[in-house]
Amino acid sequence: MTNKEIIENYNKSKESLKPILDELQDMNGFVSEEDIAEISNYLEISKKEIMILLKYKKNIKLEKQGENIIVVCKGPNCLKKGSIDIIKEIEKNFNVEEGHTSKDGKLTLETKNCFKKCGFAPNVEINGKLYSNCTKENIVKILKDVIY
Numbered sequence: 001m002t003n004k005e006i007i008e009n010y011n012k013s014k015e016s017l018k019p020i021l022d023e024l025q026d027m028n029g030f031v032s033e034e035d036i037a038e039i040s041n042y043l044e045i046s047k048k049e050i051m052i053l054l055k056y057k058k059n060i061k062l063e064k065q066g067e068n069i070i071v072v073c074k075g076p077n078c079l080k081k082g083s084i085d086i087i088k089e090i091e092k093n094f095n096v097e098e099g100h101t102s103k104d105g106k107l108t109l110e111t112k113n114c115f116k117k118c119g120f121a122p123n124v125e126i127n128g129k130l131y132s133n134c135t136k137e138n139i140v141k142i143l144k145d146v147i148y
């Protein structure tokens with residue numbers, strides 16, 4: 001079934017928006033710009049309105065996710081202890097930008113506000129496992145060990 005067929009399987013009503021987004025996310029791992037245009041067209045809802053909803057629907061990704069998901073904490077304690085430097089180091093070494101997936105599809109770099117492990121700041125989650133007391137010096141080695 002194509003994405004267009006999935007979209008058109010739903011009733012043409014505003015209530016269909018969330019279930020369509022969830023189904024496309026489950027099926028493809030993300031919802032593309034073309035999907036959003038298709039949904040907007042079919043449900044007669046503006047793209048802007050869909051994008052506003054997507055700000056709150058954190059489970060919906062707008063691009064294909066990488067094989068590895070890296071989440072750097074940007075909460076106040078982690079920021080104080082250098083999480084921005086860690087993000088920059090990851091961006092530089094793995095050719096990825098915050099909020100996006102690297103071109104080779106190896107990793108997606110995300111951020112979060114707090115892991116509630118502030119005493120061990122800065123914290124980085126790699127594929128669901130939390131690494132504490134990270135530094136810009138050791139983060140590249142940790143990631144290379146996990147990813148390659």
Ligand code: FES
Nearest residue numbers: 073075078115118
């Ligand atoms: S601020 Fe990073 S874990 Fe709380």
